[in-house]
Amino acid sequence: MMKLIVAIVSAGDEEELRKAFVGSEIPFTELDGTGGFLRNDKPIFISGVPADRLEEALEIIEETCSAEEEVSVHDAAIAHLPDPVVVGGAVVFIIDIEAIHRF
DSSP states (O other): OEEEEEEEEOGGGHHHHHHHHHHTTOOOEEEOOEETTTTEEOOEEEEEEEGGGHHHHHHHHHHHOOEEEEEEEEEOSSOEEEEEEEEESEEEEEEEESOOOOO
């Protein structure tokens, strides 16, 4: 069975993930996206892999996409309060593929 990986990653991790997928011969398509609390660029990697390569692909994503804490300052009525926000890392969705058609 095939699995569809949809990985939303930080722009800072994009190049390293791309190189790792190419080096491991994991096929992918990359899309531009924007999102999250800070409205940062969020590259989206889409990859169809056989079920027996799913763990390999997930390990690559985990190794190349790191989360870190960033401080954001919000303009409040009384004071500017620093607010720690976790940025980076990856959000990954795994979807079963019923069929693949190439035309």
